[in-house]
Amino acid sequence: MNSAYLIIALRAAGIMYIGLFCAGIAMPRAVQLHHHVSTLPIFVRRLFWVYYSFIGLCLLGFGILTLAFAPQLGAGGGLARALCGFFALFWLLRLVVAAFVLDVRPYLRNWRWRLGYHATNVAFSLLTLVYAWAALRP
Numbered sequence: 001m002n003s004a005y006l007i008i009a010l011r012a013a014g015i016m017y018i019g020l021f022c023a024g025i026a027m028p029r030a031v032q033l034h035h036h037v038s039t040l041p042i043f044v045r046r047l048f049w050v051y052y053s054f055i056g057l058c059l060l061g062f063g064i065l066t067l068a069f070a071p072q073l074g075a076g077g078g079l080a081r082a083l084c085g086f087f088a089l090f091w092l093l094r095l096v097v098a099a100f101v102l103d104v105r106p107y108l109r110n111w112r113w114r115l116g117y118h119a120t121n122v123a124f125s126l127l128t129l130v131y132a133w134a135a136l137r138p
Contacts, residue, residue, distance in 0.1 A: 010070035017063025088131035
């Protein structure tokens with residue numbers, strides 16, 4: 001496939017980050033996070049929220065960078081391939097964690113939460129494939 005399709009796929013990946021960010025905003029309500037973290041010591045509670053915020057910032061930043069620099073990422077320079085390889089590995093590992101580490105079944109109480117969960121896993125898979133394509137293409 002030619003690089004025009006790859007650039008389109010990278011731009012779609014950039015948009016997927018925005019969707020994942022929105023899903024991340026909905027997650028505390030879905031799992032009643034405030035209730036769970038309220039029992040933690042103040043330092044641990046703040047540390048959790050800082051980590052949670054930085055993950056959101058990374059999602060937004062990765063999405064904006066992918067959207068803004070899709071042609072450069074698709075061009076296949078050394079830095080672009082390294083970054084895309086890192087993103088592919090990151091999302092592959094996130095998919096593995098979703099499948100084998102996190103048990104979200106108690107929180108999938110309605111069809112919307114189940115649909116959202118499956119949609120995020122589809123997004124993790126697509127992000128893995130798009131970035132692997134960009135990293136490994138000839």
